[in-house]
Amino acid sequence: MTILNELHQDHINLNKMLAILRLKVKKLRAGNHPNFSLMADVIDYISNYADAYHHPREDGLYRHFHGRSSELDALLTNCEEAHQNMRVTCLELSETIDGILHDAVIPMDEFTDKLEVFLDEQDEHLNLEEGSLFPMIQGVATDQDWAQLITELPKSDDPLFGEKQAVQYTELYKELLVDMNE
Template identity: 35%
Template sequence: MLISSIHEDHNNISKLLKLLARNLTAIKNEKSVNYSLIRDAVRYLQEHAERYHHPKEDLIYHYYVDKYKGAEEVARLDAEHDSLAGLTAEFADTVDMILMDAVIPLDLFAEKLNRFVVSQREHLELEERAILPLIKKQLTKDDWDYLQTQWESELSDPLFGEQVSDTFVELASALKS
């Protein structure tokens, strides 16, 4: 069901954010950091969350806004998804620059990493605590059945699915430890 897959995606994204937060703590404590893992986490968010997870949410949100007028808080999620995509792209560029040996002050990188993690967490919390409970309360079984028919079949998650993509093997291993 769509709503349960969204909650599962949110749990998985939270795991990535915890890994990123651990790296932020390591930076603040002047410990070594694996920037490739940070890149892989961001890449997953760009490739899976932005191209698959957010469109799934947007399908539900648009349907809800069309059906239940006065749902301004839900309607603003489109703009928030766009904003997160921009923030993710900007942060990905910063990580790529570091991996290409560009000199970026560590405090600036830590600030960008912190802003990225905080923004992602705030977005998840808004959806989990306010938006999704509101939607679940008002949409009927018929609404959910209709929405399910509008969503293409579930894709295999390249990180948290049964088969981990070669791209994310190191990240999957790091998430288990």
């Protein structure tokens, strides 16, 4: 599997997490209270896996291809900045959900709006990478580039979608199984 294929698979997995959050937003908008603990797990997974493994891997890929064209460089810079912004947004959402779980009084409309902004931001970013950036990289990459990147950008085991699920994501994994069977 190539690095771009692996990153694409990560995006598919991240989209599954985003789909769970979208369902929770619908519940919130309908006046129901979703499983906030599960929402915390989703944000935790996105934050921990994406920020600790996925985005650094992408950023390494982007640094490697920097300087190939001004159009590509502009997209690369945009994505690296988006990774930094998404890290901040994840942290803010995580803190808000933690507050909710600890009985802090937080207006649900405000929280739901934050979630929707987060989801829109994630969708826009994934669409940019999948629709524009990855194809541009594929167009300029050589076999030598991929051989070098395989050694420079080792893959980490995914704590949710990998061979062994982390105990902290047991409830989230069960939710995914329910969603896949519906």
